[in-house]
Amino acid sequence: MWSWYYKKKRMATGVNMKAFKWIILTTVSILACGVRCVTCGNASDHHADKNCDLSFEKTDVSVKTWELNLLASGYQLRTNLGYYKLYTTSLKWGQAWKKCEADGTHLLIINSETEAQAVREIVSSYPSQYAYIIGFHDYFLEGYYVSIHGMRLEDEGYSKWGSGQPDNWKGSEHCGAMRKDGSLADVHCTYSMWFICEHEI
CATH class of the missing domain: 4.10.280 (MYOD Basic-Helix-Loop-Helix Domain, subunit B)
Structure with missing residues (x-):
């Protein structure tokens, strides 16, 4: 044919x-x-x-x-996880997001208990600090928390909230933070806080 x-x-x-x-x-x-x-x-x-x-x-x-x-700019390597940097200068959530992006990294997104433990070890050197800005928010819908990549925290692999959190205090807490014990909290986006950037391996 x-x-x-x-x-x-x-x-x-x-x-x-x-x-x-x-x-x-x-x-x-x-x-x-x-x-x-x-x-x-x-x-x-x-x-x-x-x-x-x-x-x-x-x-x-x-x-x-x-x-x-x-590594030269202060990031720490955690085997099988990634590179992390705790910034000990205080910025607002949006400014912190921008700073991480400028590094070629992003605000921390915790994906497992193992990663939470690694970050707890990093921040343990600063016991006076209570919480740190990380990469999640509920800007789009009150109470619906997503990472900066647009995924629900449950889908990212870690959603361990601190006691009484999230509480949306005064109806205006829409940005994410990690307490020094590794638990999550919502904070005012206009608060200036230390923050954590990461780059996965």
Whole structure:
């Protein structure tokens, strides 16, 4: 059936369909080589692969440099979790969010009890501080708390509230904080507080 179809097409258009199919297959192979960085079997493709390997090496170096920059700027690495920094300057919630973004990180989102414990250890050096701004809020709907990534706290993996929390004190607490014991609390978004940034591994 297909041979009849190609013969008919060739007669109708004067196009050599075998040559046409070869061009299509070659083009697809070249595209695959470029995208997947596979060795396609000739000298020019080998050169492309070498360039691809070099690109990967440069990317790897770039990532390592970026990680070193985080450590140099005061971030702490917690194995299998990520990089964390406790800022000991007080900012409002929105300003703290912006500062973390400027670092290439984001306000802390606690995803597990293990992570909560790691952060408790970080803040334990400052026993006089009661709470820290982290990355959740109920701006969109009162009582419906979501992370800065738009996910419900339960879906993020951690929603352990402190005693009596959230209480929306005076009807105006819409931003998130973590108490020094690792429990969550709602706070006024205009309060200036210490805050925690993170970057997951």
